[in-house]
Amino acid sequence: MEHKLWFMGTSYVPGEARTLIDNLEDSAHREMARAEFYYFRGESEKAAEISEKYLQDEDLVFRMSACLIYIFSDFSVGGVEAVKAGARVMKVTADVLLHSEDRKERAYAAFAGSVAKVLLHIEDWEAPLIFEYLTDLPKGLRLWGCYFIAYDAYQKGEYERSRGIVETGLAFSPQLYPVSFIYLHLVAAMDAVSMKKTKEAEEHFRAAWELAEPDGLLEGIGEHHGLLQGLVEQYIKEESPEEFDRIFRIMERFSYGWQKWHGLRSKGEGAKAVGGKLSVLTKEEFVVAMLANRGWMNVEIAEHMGIEQNQLNRTLKAVYKKLGIANRRQLKKYMLQ
Secondary structure, three states, rough: OOOOOHHHHHHOOOHHHHHHHHHHOHHHHHHHHHHHHHHHHHOHHHHHHHOOOOOOOOHHHHHHHHHHHHHHHHOOOOOOHHHHHHHHHHHHHHHEEEEEEEEOOOOOOHHHHHHHHHHHOOOOOOOOOHHHHHHHHHHHHHHHHHHHHHHHHHHHOOOHHHHHHHHHHHHOOOOOOOOHHHHHHHHHHHHHHOOOOOOHHHHHHHHHHHHHHHOOOOOOHHHOOOHHOOOOHHOOOOOHHHHHHHHHHHHHHHHHHHHHHHOOOOOOOOOHHHHHHHHHOOOOHHHHHHHHHOOOOOOHHHHHHHHOOOOOOOOHHHHHHHHOOOOOOHHHHHOOO
16 A cells, blocks of 8 residues: 555655656655656656556555556547557546545555546446545645646636635645646636636646746646646746756647547547648737637737737637637637536
8 A cells, every 4th residue: 555646645845846756665666756856857658668667566555556547648649549458447447446444555555546536437337526525635636636626626616715725725734736736726727817817717727837947747737727827938938948848848748648538529520530630820819719719808808918919819710710610609619618
């Protein structure tokens, strides 16, 4: 039971993650922590290669940890079939844990179930509710439980409730858990920008960035890029151009796999074709398209991005031309929701 999502549930000082992992004594523990670290840095190939070795580990909780990293890494590198294979192993493992007499092991089954339902959208996955087992998880992983609940509320459009869950999780955590804090702040930023509370959105996004940047943990920002609705472009593009480019590459790779997983495709077009069309958009065009798709008015988009109305109009026309569409309604088939 000692090998369980160690890095993502550990308290440490930002900037010292690599050293902390290198000093772990147990070799398997160290290697799996590295897989987590690589994943959150956006180095998906390395993460998938390591985690794949532990998909049949005898320690069921350790195996499940490997499944989680393997699945999400393969959205970027392995394709849908690899994701499906990882999900099948995770389901079998979670089912065994669910029937354990040890409540702490059942808590990991609930954790896996939340990943499956909330993040992977596997509706027929039977698992107990995560909030029933939060106190049975290690402290750092309880915050991930808060993230799952908050993200679920966000997806339902319950932005105030989602924000409240995040704030409660952060308030009741006296220790700093950088990885889970990053994801909680990102959800809160998404909530705030969806409610058009731009100052609050900026505060949460900057909090996430300050935790992520020292160790290069950019995967979460890349994965949530579209849902952050222009915050990445506003606050990272100019001051950290290299990191901004990394984030955009992460977004492109992950969103392509994500679209394939969810079958997001237009008539006669596979996910590859859809992703290929998106790739021709400039970074500014992509953000404008995403905001327009989410119902923002032109004047709101221009103000949010700090550009003139005429420039916005030209950008939106360029988006329509490149995607071969005529209006906002047709953006839906290209944009992640």
